[in-house]
Amino acid sequence: MTLKVEDLRVYYRTLKGDVKALDGVTFSLADGEIMGLAGESGSGKSTLGKSLIRLDGRMRHIGGSAELDGKDLPVGDTHAMNPFRFHEVSLIPQYAMSAMNPTRKIGRMVDELLRSRGVAPMRQELERRVGLVGLSADVLDRYPIELSGGMKQRMVMVISTLLNPSLLIADEVTSALDVSSQKAVAKTLLEFRDRDLVKSMIVVTHDISLVYQIADTIMVMYAGKLAEKATADVIVSAPRHPYTQALISSLPEVGVRYEERRLQGIPGRPPSLLDPPKGCRFRSRCPLAFERCAEEPPFAEVAPGHSVACWKAV
Amino acid sequence: MRRYFGRKLLIYGLTFFAAVTINWLIPRLMPGDPVASMVSRANLAQPEAVAAMQAYYTGLFGLDLPAWQQYLNFWGALLRGDLGISIWLFPTPVADVITRAVPYTLGLLVPAILLSWWAGNRFGAFAARRRLLDNTVLPVGYILTATPYMWLAILLAWGLGIVAGVFPVAGGYSYAMRPNLSWEFVGSLALHWFLPFLSLFLVAFGGWAIGMRNMIIYELEADYSSYLSALGAPQRLIRRYAFRNAVLPQITGLALQLGVLVAGALVTEVVFSYPGLGSLILKAIQNQDFFLLQGVFLFIVIGVLVANFVIDIVYVLVDPRTRAGMGAEA
Numbered sequence: 001m002t003l004k005v006e007d008l009r010v011y012y013r014t015l016k017g018d019v020k021a022l023d024g025v026t027f028s029l030a031d032g033e034i035m036g037l038a039g040e041s042g043s044g045k046s047t048l049g050k051s052l053i054r055l056d057g058r059m060r061h062i063g064g065s066a067e068l069d070g071k072d073l074p075v076g077d078t079h080a081m082n083p084f085r086f087h088e089v090s091l092i093p094q095y096a097m098s099a100m101n102p103t104r105k106i107g108r109m110v111d112e113l114l115r116s117r118g119v120a121p122m123r124q125e126l127e128r129r130v131g132l133v134g135l136s137a138d139v140l141d142r143y144p145i146e147l148s149g150g151m152k153q154r155m156v157m158v159i160s161t162l163l164n165p166s167l168l169i170a171d172e173v174t175s176a177l178d179v180s181s182q183k184a185v186a187k188t189l190l191e192f193r194d195r196d197l198v199k200s201m202i203v204v205t206h207d208i209s210l211v212y213q214i215a216d217t218i219m220v221m222y223a224g225k226l227a228e229k230a231t232a233d234v235i236v237s238a239p240r241h242p243y244t245q246a247l248i249s250s251l252p253e254v255g256v257r258y259e260e261r262r263l264q265g266i267p268g269r270p271p272s273l274l275d276p277p278k279g280c281r282f283r284s285r286c287p288l289a290f291e292r293c294a295e296e297p298p299f300a301e302v303a304p305g306h307s308v309a310c311w312k313a314v
Numbered sequence: 315m316r317r318y319f320g321r322k323l324l325i326y327g328l329t330f331f332a333a334v335t336i337n338w339l340i341p342r343l344m345p346g347d348p349v350a351s352m353v354s355r356a357n358l359a360q361p362e363a364v365a366a367m368q369a370y371y372t373g374l375f376g377l378d379l380p381a382w383q384q385y386l387n388f389w390g391a392l393l394r395g396d397l398g399i400s401i402w403l404f405p406t407p408v409a410d411v412i413t414r415a416v417p418y419t420l421g422l423l424v425p426a427i428l429l430s431w432w433a434g435n436r437f438g439a440f441a442a443r444r445r446l447l448d449n450t451v452l453p454v455g456y457i458l459t460a461t462p463y464m465w466l467a468i469l470l471a472w473g474l475g476i477v478a479g480v481f482p483v484a485g486g487y488s489y490a491m492r493p494n495l496s497w498e499f500v501g502s503l504a505l506h507w508f509l510p511f512l513s514l515f516l517v518a519f520g521g522w523a524i525g526m527r528n529m530i531i532y533e534l535e536a537d538y539s540s541y542l543s544a545l546g547a548p549q550r551l552i553r554r555y556a557f558r559n560a561v562l563p564q565i566t567g568l569a570l571q572l573g574v575l576v577a578g579a580l581v582t583e584v585v586f587s588y589p590g591l592g593s594l595i596l597k598a599i600q601n602q603d604f605f606l607l608q609g610v611f612l613f614i615v616i617g618v619l620v621a622n623f624v625i626d627i628v629y630v631l632v633d634p635r636t637r638a639g640m641g642a643e644a
Binding site: 053054056081082083084085086087090091093095098099100101102103104105112113116117143145156159160 | 536537538540541542543544545546547548550551555558559562632633634635
């Protein structure tokens with residue numbers, strides 16, 4: 001088991017009080033698993049991704065633990081976390097277009113980064129990896145502005161995985177790309193895993209149809225809590241949680257004309273995380289809600305490898 | 315690359331032409347007649363002598379010609395390197411008067427500009443995101459930049475010169491000396507140089523420190539900084555990158571400040587009676603000395619243009635993004 005997360009809670013400190021963006025999340029990730037992490041904006045998926053590598057200034061670790069390859073991951077301690085970063089846990093950020101220092105040639109920047117982490121520069125390996133994502137080695141002698149968006153994205157992917165991390169967090173990596181580049185990026189992620197450059201991966205996304213193509217499992221989050229986790233096929237074809245069902249049915253299908261039948265969204269809006277309601281957080285929007293939903297449903301396994309947090313599914 | 319600099323040179327050429335034209339025009343728009351004041355200095359009693367002298371000087375300076383003719387003659391003389399003869403210090407050539415004053419101004423300005431830029435940037439970068447320093451540097455910096463040069467100069471002259479008596483408050487060197495190459499004279503120069511230098515340095519220093527602090531904070535929030543932190547890079551590396559990127563706008567700022575500092579030097583020189591170009595401008599205006607005023611302005615224009623051109627080159631060297639803007643040849 002690569003990653004084990006136990007009741008992780010991360011809140012944002014604001015003037016109005018704590019925003020409970022991540023409120024008790026427990027799951028595990030197997031060796032070689034690519035897990036898609038889906039949910040709408042504000043569901044806590046990015047917070048979960050970030051909290052496994054670096055909490056930003058407003059984020060506070062409230063409780064819970066994470067374990068990577070049998071070692072405790074000090075997610076709440078910025079300083080103690082440092083040895084793990086890049087070596088064990090790495091990140092492909094949402095902002096890959098601007099992730100590289102604009103005034104350094106890329107190769108030199110990577111050398112300086114490696115040296116600062118106590119790793120000898122490895123030009124040859126770097127060139128091999130750059131070739132692997134379909135870039136020519138001379139991008140290393142260029143400045144980031146001389147690369148296109150897709151090229152920058154691939155370059156950042158190479159940098160992030162250079163030290164063969166055990167866990168890679170890809171945060172909305174395809175959001176800023178056009179459809180053809182999205183496909184290429186998704187394939188590259190798959191290839192990283194298949195070539196053993198990365199042991200396991202969390203792909204944070206709001207695009208279920210894209211992550212479905214590469215992920216082994218998909219975990220759906222809603223309002224700071226887990227809703228459902230299962231293999232990608234099960235999530236798409238036989239979801240058990242009403243939220244997942246609504247999410248999947250609001251995706252457009254190929255071959256269906258939407259002229260007569262408008263695409264259905266999910267009515268209502270997610271609850272405020274400043275003061276979330278007790279019980280199931282999807283209750284107010286859920287077509288199946290009944291009295292028991294006032295109690296919080298456990299995230300329970302309903303079938304092998306399939307966990308759901310819903311009273312109706314148990 | 316060649317096209318880029320060709321275009322830049324053309325722009326500088328046009329600026330030079332326009333600035334020099336304005337320099338020629340401005341003294342002539344001043345009220346008063348330089349020849350009349352020169353003649354009145356001679357204290358002549360007979361009206362014929364006055365008339366003769368007036369005619370002689372007017373012809374000598376070419377002031378009897380129509381304005382367009384004067385203007386063309388001015389450019390002709392300028393291209394031959396002839397700046398004319400000073401009215402105030404008649405008959406010393408303007409070039410000589412300026413050459414005597416330039417070392418004082420440059421000796422004051424160049425160290426003040428460069429040192430304040432260097433020290434202000436270093437200090438601002440160091441103070442950014444360090445709470446204690448930030449809380450003290452920021453207000454002090456704002457007070458310093460907001461201080462007018464001459465007011466700070468007067469305060470310094472009063473505090474360190476008159477009350478403490480450590481530094482002399484006027485002149486480029488002791489009035490009891492003649493310029494010569496002795497340690498004593500050099501010491502006197504340094505002592506007289508210190509207060510004007512300090513006033514220029516302090517005001518500029520505050521501005522640079524504040525600018526740099528804000529720029530560094532902006533850069534530390536930039537995406538590349540977060541990415542490096544996420545990959546566990548030490549603060550030292552991140553701050554080094556941030557400094558290098560934050561210094562770029564400061565280089566532009568330096569170019570812009572040069573023009574302002576020349577004016578700042580003017581009041582500072584006046585306060586400390588420092589024998590540089592600033593004092594010359596004042597004297598030239600008081601004496602309606604067209605030619606001296608033109609000469610000094612010309613010198614300032616050339617100085618600002620050259621400094622800007624140097625900065626353009628430096629910018630191309632340090633920022634790859636400007637190079638990309640120059641096209642494929644870069």
